[in-house]
Amino acid sequence: MFWADKILEDQKGKQLINDSWTPSGIVHMGSLKGPVIHDTLFRILKEKGTDVKFMYGFDDFDPIDGLPADLAEFHSKYLGVPISIAPSPDGNGSFGDYFGNKMKKLLDKLGIEAEMYKTSELYSGGKFNDAIIYVLDHAQEIRDVYGKIYKKEIGKDWHPLQVICPNCGKLGTTRVTSWDGKEVSFSCEEDLVEWAKGCRIKGKLDPLNGNSKMLWKVEWAAKWWTFGVTIEGAGKDHASAGGSYDVALQLASDVFKIKRPLQFGYEFFLVGGKKMSSSKGIGLTGEELLEVLTPQVARFLMIKTRPEQAVEFDPRSPDIIPRLYDDYQIAANSKDDFHRAFMLSQTGGAEKVPELRFWSLSQWIQFPDMESEIKSEGLENWSSYAKTWVEKYAPGDIKFSIQESIPEQARSLTQKQKEFLGKKLLPEIDNAKDPEVYQRNIYEWAKEYGLSSAEAFEAIYKSLIGKDHGPKAAWLIFKYKDIAKKRFQEIAS
Numbered sequence: 137m138f139w140a141d142k143i144l145e146d147q148k149g150k151q152l153i154n155d156s157w158t159p160s161g162i163v164h165m166g167s168l169k170g171p172v173i174h175d176t177l178f179r180i181l182k183e184k185g186t187d188v189k190f191m192y193g194f195d196d197f198d199p200i201d202g203l204p205a206d207l208a209e210f211h212s213k214y215l216g217v218p219i220s221i222a223p224s225p226d227g228n229g230s231f232g233d234y235f236g237n238k239m240k241k242l243l244d245k246l247g248i249e250a251e252m253y254k255t256s257e258l259y260s261g262g263k264f265n266d267a268i269i270y271v272l273d274h275a276q277e278i279r280d281v282y283g284k285i286y287k288k289e290i291g292k293d294w295h296p297l298q299v300i301c302p303n304c305g306k307l308g309t310t311r312v313t314s315w316d317g318k319e320v321s322f323s324c325e326e327d328l329v330e331w332a333k334g335c336r337i338k339g340k341l342d343p344l345n346g347n348s349k350m351l352w353k354v355e356w357a358a359k360w361w362t363f364g365v366t367i368e369g370a371g372k373d374h375a376s377a378g379g380s381y382d383v384a385l386q387l388a389s390d391v392f393k394i395k396r397p398l399q400f401g402y403e404f405f406l407v408g409g410k411k412m413s414s415s416k417g418i419g420l421t422g423e424e425l426l427e428v429l430t431p432q433v434a435r436f437l438m439i440k441t442r443p444e445q446a447v448e449f450d451p452r453s454p455d456i457i458p459r460l461y462d463d464y465q466i467a468a469n470s471k472d473d474f475h476r477a478f479m480l481s482q483t484g485g486a487e488k489v490p491e492l493r494f495w496s497l498s499q500w501i502q503f504p505d506m507e508s509e510i511k512s513e514g515l516e517n518w519s520s521y522a523k524t525w526v527e528k529y530a531p532g533d534i535k536f537s538i539q540e541s542i543p544e545q546a547r548s549l550t551q552k553q554k555e556f557l558g559k560k561l562l563p564e565i566d567n568a569k570d571p572e573v574y575q576r577n578i579y580e581w582a583k584e585y586g587l588s589s590a591e592a593f594e595a596i597y598k599s600l601i602g603k604d605h606g607p608k609a610a611w612l613i614f615k616y617k618d619i620a621k622k623r624f625q626e627i628a629s
């Protein structure tokens with residue numbers, strides 16, 4: 137049974153799936169794995185006729201606690217300010233909208249049909265008011281959970297809430313010290329965090345309707361309690377023991393007294409065994425991923441293996457992308473779990489998958505005048521992805537271009553190889569009607585000449601493209617017939 141069907145086997149009754157992301161930096165390809173997995177579960181439940189809703193949240197009430205390098209200079213004054221309040225670098229909307237809109241575009245491409253929300257609006261709209269009062273009233277139970285997990289004493293002046301400082305506008309620098317049932321006392325501290333400095337005022341305020349924010353792990357559990365979330369997984373960075381997911385689950389049982397949502401963790405993508413990291417330039421952004429993988433193939437990459445399995449995805453590894461397309465084609469025609477992964481990767485109806493391998497397509501697109509073949513084989517869509525692959529990620533020997541004069545490499549050919557080009561391949565070009573037949577004959581002709589097929593093809597490639605190997609030789613010869621004829625003649629003489 138496909139892993140996603142398996143984990144949903146015992147989910148009975150009405151379901152609410154939630155997933156969320158903090159829009160404070162570029163969308164890494166790994167950030168798409170959560171939405172794709174949750175959307176897959178959503179689809180399966182819909183298919184079963186379950187009453188199910190999928191909510192996807194932008195956690196934009198979190199404070200900015202770091203900045204991408206290109207924004208460090210102009211945005212540093214907003215460190216500590218909620219993402220929804222700091223302005224967008226491009227002047228349109230908030231800092232959170234700037235990154236959130238990029239994510240939204242990618243989710244649309246991936247065919248993800250969640251109801252999207254901004255966490256800042258849940259606060260300002262009063263949707264979390266009950267939760268805020270609840271966590272303040274039950275602060276001691278939360279201290280107990282934290283104390284147990286982190287094995288330390290949590291003081292009575294600790295509260296699971298931060299307020300937006302009415303003086304400096306920062307949230308990350310504030311600490312709530314007491315709660316009287318109506319207002320919280322707070323202080324805005326200079327040294328609470330390393331990444332932002334508070335203004336050192338103290339005061340009292342009403343924490344409801346957007347004036348405060350629950351600490352992130354508490355907020356997570358509060359979402360489950362407020363909305364009745366029944367299913368939510370987490371990435372490995374959150375899902376480890378003592379991590380935020382672990383704490384939120386504990387709070388759900390011990391403080392909110394609710395049934396924990398169906399839990400599962402999912403692993404990272406790796407590059408050469410290392411975790412992908414956009415800040416270190418390892419791995420791809422979501423935009424880059426969807427330039428080289430169709431949305432369907434990208435979904436397939438994220439769900440074909442069990443989520444807890446780390447997936448190696450170095451886009452520059454010579455065959456990792458063509459092999460993924462191969463797998464996708466195989467899955468389209470198989471009948472097992474692989475096919476189930478294929479079906480759940482579709483966006484808007486099952487697509488007719490091309491028969492030509494991505495690998496071959498990457499060569500086709502480098503030939504001149506292939507537009508009509510590409511069109512008649514239904515390869516127009518995939519060919520733009522193949523172009524990106526060839527340009528950005530394919531190993532150098534995939535790329536070829538016909539040389540205008542005899543390549544240096546052709547000078548090392550043996551006399552026999554040179555004669556083979558001029559006396560055998562050349563006259564047969566005009567006799568041949570079909571490159572397929574010509575291609576098969578090359579093997580025979582090589583034998584007649586006492587050459588191995590490797591030597592025969594080496595002669596062709598070195599004389600036309602200056603490389604040891606290349607695309608299907610007969611295609612190369614027929615696409616550049618005039619050049620090939622002239623070249624074989626020159627080399628043989």
Ligand SMILES: [Zn+2]
Pocket residue numbers: 301302303304305306324334335336337
């Ligand atoms: Zn302040």
